[in-house]
Amino acid sequence: MADEKQYDLVIIGAGPGGYVAAVRAAQLGMKTVCVDKEARLGGICLNYGCIPSKALLDSSHYYAMAKDSFAEHGIHVGDMDLDIARMMARKDEVVKGLTDNVRQLLQGNKVEIVHGTAKIAGQTEVEVTDENGGARTLKTRYILLATGSKPVSLPGLSFDGRRIVSSTEALAFEAVPEKLIVVGGGYIGLELGSVWARLGSEVTVLEMQGNVAGPVDGQIARMLLRSLKKQGLYFELNTKVVGAEVKDDAVNVTVEADGKENTLTADRVLVAVGRKPLTEGLGLDTVGVELNDQGMVAVDATYKTSVDSIYAIGDLIPGPMLAHTASAEGRAAVECMAGQMGEVNYDAIPAVIYTHPEAAYVGWNEEQLKERQIPYCKGTFPFTGAGRARCMGDTEGFVKVLSHTKTDRILGVHIIGARASDMIPEAVLAMETGASCEDISRVVHGHPTFSEAFQEAAMVAQECSIYIG
Numbered sequence: 001m002a003d004e005k006q007y008d009l010v011i012i013g014a015g016p017g018g019y020v021a022a023v024r025a026a027q028l029g030m031k032t033v034c035v036d037k038e039a040r041l042g043g044i045c046l047n048y049g050c051i052p053s054k055a056l057l058d059s060s061h062y063y064a065m066a067k068d069s070f071a072e073h074g075i076h077v078g079d080m081d082l083d084i085a086r087m088m089a090r091k092d093e094v095v096k097g098l099t100d101n102v103r104q105l106l107q108g109n110k111v112e113i114v115h116g117t118a119k120i121a122g123q124t125e126v127e128v129t130d131e132n133g134g135a136r137t138l139k140t141r142y143i144l145l146a147t148g149s150k151p152v153s154l155p156g157l158s159f160d161g162r163r164i165v166s167s168t169e170a171l172a173f174e175a176v177p178e179k180l181i182v183v184g185g186g187y188i189g190l191e192l193g194s195v196w197a198r199l200g201s202e203v204t205v206l207e208m209q210g211n212v213a214g215p216v217d218g219q220i221a222r223m224l225l226r227s228l229k230k231q232g233l234y235f236e237l238n239t240k241v242v243g244a245e246v247k248d249d250a251v252n253v254t255v256e257a258d259g260k261e262n263t264l265t266a267d268r269v270l271v272a273v274g275r276k277p278l279t280e281g282l283g284l285d286t287v288g289v290e291l292n293d294q295g296m297v298a299v300d301a302t303y304k305t306s307v308d309s310i311y312a313i314g315d316l317i318p319g320p321m322l323a324h325t326a327s328a329e330g331r332a333a334v335e336c337m338a339g340q341m342g343e344v345n346y347d348a349i350p351a352v353i354y355t356h357p358e359a360a361y362v363g364w365n366e367e368q369l370k371e372r373q374i375p376y377c378k379g380t381f382p383f384t385g386a387g388r389a390r391c392m393g394d395t396e397g398f399v400k401v402l403s404h405t406k407t408d409r410i411l412g413v414h415i416i417g418a419r420a421s422d423m424i425p426e427a428v429l430a431m432e433t434g435a436s437c438e439d440i441s442r443v444v445h446g447h448p449t450f451s452e453a454f455q456e457a458a459m460v461a462q463e464c465s466i467y468i469g
């Protein structure tokens with residue numbers, strides 16, 4: 001496809017979008033180079049997002065279990081000691097192992113890796129500047145933009161990396177903050193709030209809306225809120241943060257609720273109110289790559305931007321800002337460049353909140369079905385009815401299946417419970433393949449497993465449950 005000096009594809013960004021696209025492109029025979037400004041590959045996901053947050057969620061969960069739940073199983077651990085430095089070191093080891101794997105994966109597929117900051121220099125040219133200021137130009141047939149996103153700050157709450165921080169710093173506190181304020185009750189705020197609350201912080205979550213967890217089904221969100229409150233997190237809902245004053249050893253945060261102002265004090269404030277596409281310095285103007293009204297790179301169904309040779313994927317474009325979405329888009333975009341039918345089904349993208357209990361969903365929620373006046377049947381089944389959950393002593397939560405009244409086709413699945421993240425793929429497969437509740441109810445599920453609750457919820461929706469009359 002190209003001569004020695006010319007690449008078929010230059011990918012800017014080696015996150016889950018960019019590196020997956022690079023491997024797929026190499027498999028399709030494209031001479032590919034992947035550029036990243038960070039020495040460690042894997043993007044936000046591996047270095048400052050999905051992986052370090054889950055490593056800390058798992059470590060802090062074990063700590064909470066050892067403190068509060070092991071005794072029920074007859075295990076007495078005695079005096080406990082928390083070694084935060086070790087916990088952080090372990091998290092870093094997990095991250096390093098995975099980022100090293102990405103490098104090996106790219107090398108194994110003969111993808112060239114270039115370290116430096118890239119910008120578009122022309123429709124088929126990318127300029128890369130290394131840390132010493134040296135520049136080189138990569139000539140290519142296609143450019144794939146996969147530069148991801150960055151955290152949004154709030155007016156009056158600029159990040160200072162010390163007292164007012166983003167998720168990046170909150171994944172690396174060297175000590176447990178005595179009091180932590182989390183601004184934003186979305187998944188990042190709830191996950192990191194959970195980590196530090198489990199480790200001993202007094203955590204207060206400030207949320208402008210009347211509920212937490214953003215687009216999650218209302219019934220699930222309410223249960224999650226109740227559960228997190230039971231675990232000791234405080235919530236101030238319908239509360240707007242209007243400013244903050246940083247002192248030497250604390251931050252005073254001014255909030256407004258019911259028309260009244262109030263001041264809360266904490267030693268750290270985590271602002272987790274969303275992320276925005278990382279488009280600055282990319283040279284989009286040089287060639288006229290268009291953005292949409294929200295400042296995201298506009299693409300068509302093949303991930304092509306307004307410039308024929310330039311494609312974009314991941315957090316940079318409209319759609320869910322999730323690692324698995326970025327990877328799916330990366331693969332699809334490259335297949336489209338190669339003339340294949342790459343595509344992503346946005347109706348069946350799972351989302352998970354890795355709190356305890358976890359919340360996971362795919363498809364429509366009840367509020368959306370009501371709003372669209374789609375007639376639906378609902379089946380719910382509690383984990384108290386699942387033998388495996390009883391054995392584990394982890395019965396909080398339920399599965400909710402929503403299906404079309406006329407066709408029985410599954411429209412949405414919502415799970416709150418200990419293993420929701422590992423159960424949701426079955427629901428995604430069901431939706432991808434157009435399965436009905438009857439299909440799910442006739443699939444034999446292993447016993448005893450959490451997944452039996454999915455089968456039972458599908459049977460409840462069909463009104464043929466074995467266990468619920």
Ligand code: FAD
Nearest residue numbers: 013015017037043044045049050118148314315321322323
């Ligand atoms: P990124 O992963 O952001 O990668 C972009 C890459 O581009 C980076 O490596 C960056 O260095 C590089 N880059 C940027 N500009 C340039 C440039 N000019 N030149 C060269 N290189 C450049 N998603 C999930 O699905 N599950 C989760 O559990 C989850 N947890 C998260 C937890 C946290 C705390 C955060 C912050 C995010 C989480 N996410 C999660 C979201 C997920 O990390 C992102 O959706 C995903 O990383 C986006 O992938 P991407 O490839 O688009 O971009």
